[in-house]
Amino acid sequence: MYTNNAYLNNSTIDRKDKSKELIITMCGTYKLYTKPKLPTWRPRGRLDFQLLFIASGKAHFHFNNDSDETIVHAGHMVLYRPKEPQKYEYYAKDNVEVYWVHFTGNNVTNLLRSYGLTDDKRVFYCGSGSEYQILFREMIKELQMCQNGYPEMLEMYLRQIFIRLHRNFLSSVSHDNTHKADEIDNAVSYFSEHYNEPINIDSYAEQNNISTSWFIRNFRLYTGITPKQFIMRKRIYNAEALLQNPQYNINEIARIVGYENPLYFSRIFQKLKGLSPSEYRKNI
Template sequence: MVLYRPREEQRYYYGADQTEVYWVHFTGNNVKNFLRRYGIADDTRIIYTGISIEYKNLFMSMIEELNLQRIDYEEMLINYFMILLISLHRIALQKPRKKNLQNMNDMEQAAQYFRMHYNKPISIEDYAVSHNMSISWFIQNFRQYANTTPAQYVQSLRLTNAKMLLETTNYNITEIANLVGYENPLYFSRFFRKQCGMSPSQFRKQLVLNAENCPK
């Protein structure tokens, strides 16, 4: 993550590799001390966070709050931002581990593959074997790299994109299930309910109700 401070030139990145970029703009009277509290020094510009789908989930939650502007949405935005800072602080306090550069490259390549093919049948075992890695070694190193297992990473990608499709398209549940990689819409609905506490149709209905109740 890159941190721009007041009056610094902000460079927006739009690469040919179609990298997803999220921005959070914040201000206040005591920002410098606020950042120090979470281990971000005055001269910090780049924060090495590792890769985790939870970051994207946080940003997507912020975007949803801004779009719907439900009651107390500003306070909810602050809470999401605080969660982000706490996550960064915890990473900074961890003892650094010596990691083989080639291993890191292998895990980054795996994460990129999952992001590109999450909506297709993926076998973690086949991926590991095809890249000359033992299954247990691959899962262990991917967990260290992304703070989650490969299977959980793929599921998070599918869930995040399912939410986006429910919010921004008129596809029915079966179509969305297929689009994010589930051939069985019933299994998709069960998985969605387990993760979100409601069915996909209830999730979409809630979005509609919140939008209708939003002050004009």
């Protein structure tokens, strides 16, 4: 599991702070590819607000009734308000990547309403562009570094997220999830199981009676990346896990994850991770 989190005053305890209009207390990201499941269960909720962004894959939420499951796909956000029960799970098989932020303040409810985040909005479509990921990453960095003026910078980044959401709400673009979500879920499952085999995107689309352009466009909409990028990242994520086991040499790992050419595998790995496979193994 990859995690990168930051906490105000190094405290993970949620709190209610009315000293300012908007205060960011913690933020971070999770990405599962080895740990099979990451559950969260807060029956009494929290004292602060929490905004979650599903950047890729999907997450499983339980609202109101524990037995009722709501699957939230990439390109959507979930907003929890204070004292609202929270129960949700992330699964590695879903290739989920989530960003989150907790915030409090003396007028947060009215502030959210001014950006279109009215009381009825709990799960909402926001789009899957990289802009949200960039803003979340900047918040994480600011809260980790705590340089001069970081509280104001944190607020600015979160307000930018709110502004982008508001613009999206005002555009009134309808988003039909049902058919698209089913098609993409099937593709994600298939690619996750067969990632180390040769996969031709055109052939996959033809076999499933959908056009290649429609498939690529909607796959990217729901996961934030193209099918080819998804397969490549799946291979590299699994290669990371294998590199932690000295039983396999790098050439063997390349073949296991689907690359016959070890040099090509090394180039792809370094492009995604910033290190060669051998350097990555040494760091471990």
